[in-house]
Amino acid sequence: MSFILDIYRFDQATDEVPHRDQVECDLPITMTVLDALENVKAEKDGSITFRRSCRSAICGSCSMNINGTTGLACKTPVKSVLRSDNTVAVDPMPNFQPMKDLVVHMDPFWDKYTRLKPYLQPADKDSDHATERRVSPEDMHKLVAVANCVMCATCYALCPVVSVDPAFAGPAAIAYAYRFIEDVRDSKRKERAAQISDDYLWLCAHCYACSYCPKHVDPQDDIIAVKRATIEEGLTDAAGPRHALVVAKTVKQTGMLHETEVIQGTVGRFNIKGLIKVAPLGIRIALAGKMPPVFLKPVPKVNEIKMIFDTLEAPVLA
Amino acid sequence: MTAVIEAPHTKRQSKSAQMRKYGFFPGCVAKESCKELFNSTMLLAERLGIELVELTAASCCGASVLNDTNRDIARVLNARTYAQAEALGLDDVITICSTCTGHMRAANKELLESEAHMGQANAILGKFGAKYNGGVMVRHLLWLLIDDIGLDNLKKMVVNPLNGLKVAPFYGCHIIRPESVNGWESSRNPHSLEDIIEVLGGEAIDYAGKTRCCGFHVQLEKEGIAPAMVGQNMRMAKDKGAEAVLTPCPLCHLALDGYQADSAARWGRTDLPTFHLPQLVGLALGIDPSMLGLNKHIVSPGMVLQAHDLAPAHVA
Numbered sequence: 001m002s003f004i005l006d007i008y009r010f011d012q013a014t015d016e017v018p019h020r021d022q023v024e025c026d027l028p029i030t031m032t033v034l035d036a037l038e039n040v041k042a043e044k045d046g047s048i049t050f051r052r053s054c055r056s057a058i059c060g061s062c063s064m065n066i067n068g069t070t071g072l073a074c075k076t077p078v079k080s081v082l083r084s085d086n087t088v089a090v091d092p093m094p095n096f097q098p099m100k101d102l103v104v105h106m107d108p109f110w111d112k113y114t115r116l117k118p119y120l121q122p123a124d125k126d127s128d129h130a131t132e133r134r135v136s137p138e139d140m141h142k143l144v145a146v147a148n149c150v151m152c153a154t155c156y157a158l159c160p161v162v163s164v165d166p167a168f169a170g171p172a173a174i175a176y177a178y179r180f181i182e183d184v185r186d187s188k189r190k191e192r193a194a195q196i197s198d199d200y201l202w203l204c205a206h207c208y209a210c211s212y213c214p215k216h217v218d219p220q221d222d223i224i225a226v227k228r229a230t231i232e233e234g235l236t237d238a239a240g241p242r243h244a245l246v247v248a249k250t251v252k253q254t255g256m257l258h259e260t261e262v263i264q265g266t267v268g269r270f271n272i273k274g275l276i277k278v279a280p281l282g283i284r285i286a287l288a289g290k291m292p293p294v295f296l297k298p299v300p301k302v303n304e305i306k307m308i309f310d311t312l313e314a315p316v317l318a
Numbered sequence: 319m320t321a322v323i324e325a326p327h328t329k330r331q332s333k334s335a336q337m338r339k340y341g342f343f344p345g346c347v348a349k350e351s352c353k354e355l356f357n358s359t360m361l362l363a364e365r366l367g368i369e370l371v372e373l374t375a376a377s378c379c380g381a382s383v384l385n386d387t388n389r390d391i392a393r394v395l396n397a398r399t400y401a402q403a404e405a406l407g408l409d410d411v412i413t414i415c416s417t418c419t420g421h422m423r424a425a426n427k428e429l430l431e432s433e434a435h436m437g438q439a440n441a442i443l444g445k446f447g448a449k450y451n452g453g454v455m456v457r458h459l460l461w462l463l464i465d466d467i468g469l470d471n472l473k474k475m476v477v478n479p480l481n482g483l484k485v486a487p488f489y490g491c492h493i494i495r496p497e498s499v500n501g502w503e504s505s506r507n508p509h510s511l512e513d514i515i516e517v518l519g520g521e522a523i524d525y526a527g528k529t530r531c532c533g534f535h536v537q538l539e540k541e542g543i544a545p546a547m548v549g550q551n552m553r554m555a556k557d558k559g560a561e562a563v564l565t566p567c568p569l570c571h572l573a574l575d576g577y578q579a580d581s582a583a584r585w586g587r588t589d590l591p592t593f594h595l596p597q598l599v600g601l602a603l604g605i606d607p608s609m610l611g612l613n614k615h616i617v618s619p620g621m622v623l624q625a626h627d628l629a630p631a632h633v634a
Contacts, residue, residue, distance in 0.1 A: 259346065
């Protein structure tokens with residue numbers, strides 16, 4: 001059975017615009033997209049360029065866009081993505097600058113990783129190491145999933161926030177921040193929380209696009225844990241943490257997420273410039289005849305909700 | 319790309335007509351900014367012949383934000399809501415919001431799969447005499463329409479067909495992702511909204527933005543992010559010929575409707591009226607457009623509806 005590989009072609013050294021090559025592959029559809037590409041490169045066109053190494057989802061080199069979704073070519077059977085027109089379209093990862101064919105400039109991804117200082121910084125770094133640094137199985141368990149990250153950048157390519165604001169750290173870097181923040185041997189929890197906050201930790205839109213991680217790291221839960229760590233470390237003077245804490249406050253007081261209160265609490269009640277910036281939507285909402293309540297009546301038995309907050313010692317905006 | 323992971327507690331055997339009584343969790347936006355979505359849902363339920371019992375003492379689902387402050391709070395709050403449904407003899411909690419669906423299902427999954435979590439929740443609920451026994455299934459109205467009413471029956475109820483209106487589906491992240499929590503359909507290639515659009519007599523538009531994020535949850539974190547995400551997605555829909563958008567989520571509804579004016583500078587004017595699920599289904603089932611709050615949209619659907627002979631301009 002044959003299929004067509006529809007390949008994005010571009011060389012930054014010579015091309016103004018990309019073009020595409022359709023290559024007929026007389027190959028079994030049970031093979032992976034990477035094997036198909038290797039075959040085409042060996043047999044038909046040696047100039048086709050892509051990154052690859054291990055062929056078994058360990059090196060993280062071959063992430064690319066395959067029929068519109070990003071993933072590791074070595075882990076994706078042709079059969080699983082074949083379109084009804086018998087074509088597999090391969091493109092470079094989105095959210096990156098293409099370099100040559102399926103190879104992209106990875107620099108922004110590595111920059112964000114490097115800024116984490118991605119190595120252990122223990123408090124007893126200069127001691128004589130007479131005793132080993134012990135980690136309980138429970139503490140190590142927290143780091144097992146993230147240790148599987150191969151930095152293939154699939155999550156970064158899929159992230160809709162990165163696509164509109166390249167300043168956002170992206171899921172992988174935040175997952176790595178988690179890896180050190182939650183490591184009991186590390187001594188820089190607050191510094192790390194501050195650094196990742198500066199790299200727009202709180203811009204994560206909670207969309208779970210990173211749940212397509214080919215190594216099942218699923219950075220979303222790590223991102224949430226890092227946000228909790230920044231609140232625990234007292235780094236609350238920014239829109240993101242204020243938003244989370246004011247939502248908690250209104251839920252505790254009324255049972256509901258009180259929209260108008262949340263907007264004021266997040267932007268800052270006395271932040272006139274900030275309030276003016278969010279005003280256009282408010283005005284549009286009002287002009288459309290929508291009237292979000294300024295005062296909200298608490299739901300029945302709201303004391304039960306207060307009791308839940310107090311028992312769990314859940315933080316709210318002061 | 320990958321097979322759908324079978325998430326537990328997703329599908330029910332179709333309920334017989336007499337048994338169609340459901341707990342109803344409207345969520346915050348449908349009770350505050352966009353009350354018309356709550357009203358549309360109640361009117362649609364009446365038309366469908368189902369009974370929605372509003373859980374009036376329920377709390378916020380956590381809205382994907384409470385997790386950022388405390389690991390346990392959203393789960394225990396939702397356990398309280400499920401206990402209220404059980405006390406009323408209800409085994410379904412129906413939502414009309416993608417975010418409510420995802421986060422209430424995630425909480426329920428944790429409660430049902432972990433004795434420690436269930437124990438913790440019930441220890442707190444016990445302080446005020448409540449208990450959750452694990453008998454609740456959280457489902458979205460979208461799934462109820464397909465599983466319990468059925469597309470064939472829905473088709474028979476259409477009295478005001480959409481006359482080929484080109485509608486772009488917009489799912490909203492939390493009704494599809496993560497699949498381990500939702501799992502009702504493929505999150506990469508969902509089809510339920512398309513099925514509904516076609517049954518109502520519209521034409522579903524396929525575009526890459528349909529499973530992407532509207533940016534609602536970061537609209538206050540940094541200026542311009544949500545409008546950019548809205549513009550990017552609406553541009554794709556418009557370029558494929560969409561005349562309107564259908565979403566099962568009030569948050570997406572509010573963001574898509576509200577931010578197209580801001581995104582026009584970068585992404586060009588799109589002006590796609592955005593319907594919340596019960597509004598468009600209600601319209602096709604013959605509910606008076608003025609009762610569905612179609613006059614409360616920021617991007618007015620008047621022209622589009624008039625062009626397809628669906629509603630006089632003055633009511634929308």
